[in-house]
Amino acid sequence: MGTIGKKIVGLDVEELIEMLNKALADEWLAVYQYWVGSKIVKGPMRPQVEVELKEHQGEELEHANMLADRIVQLGGDPIVDFNDIAKQSGCGYEVPNDPHVKNILKQNIKGEQCAIETYHKILEKVKLGNDPITFNMIRKIMEDEVEHEEDLQAIQEDIEMIK
Ligand code: FE
Ligand code: FE
Ligand code: MG
16 A cells, blocks of 8 residues: 555545445456356357457456556455455346347346446546546546447347348
């Protein structure tokens, strides 16, 4: 923990750490959602969908990394008990009981939409100036989530066009 680096944050640091840990839990579940989806998905455009899911999986893991590093910088601990991942997650996990590509896409789109809303709320709390470092990090993550939603919805549209 950097003493002055933590002191300049114009927010309740404990509350911020809790918020970032909740987002970290969401990211880990997103990693698993994409990972397992890429393994079981079946249906039209399977190869392209697999590639996209795997790519997003890697990006969600990178988000988890960024969040964990910032939590440590702020003097906190990233969630250490794996059981707390599901408990603390805000966006949750959708069990992919149906491996059809349409269902896998639907579930992941729902996750992305929840992520966008979650990060939007965090950005509101971390308004520029109060904590520009967290602000910039969340803005970067949010850019990826907006891209993820669009990527998946574009595939969904293409699949709908198959006659
Ligand atoms: Fe993410
Ligand atoms: Fe995402
Ligand atoms: Mg993509």
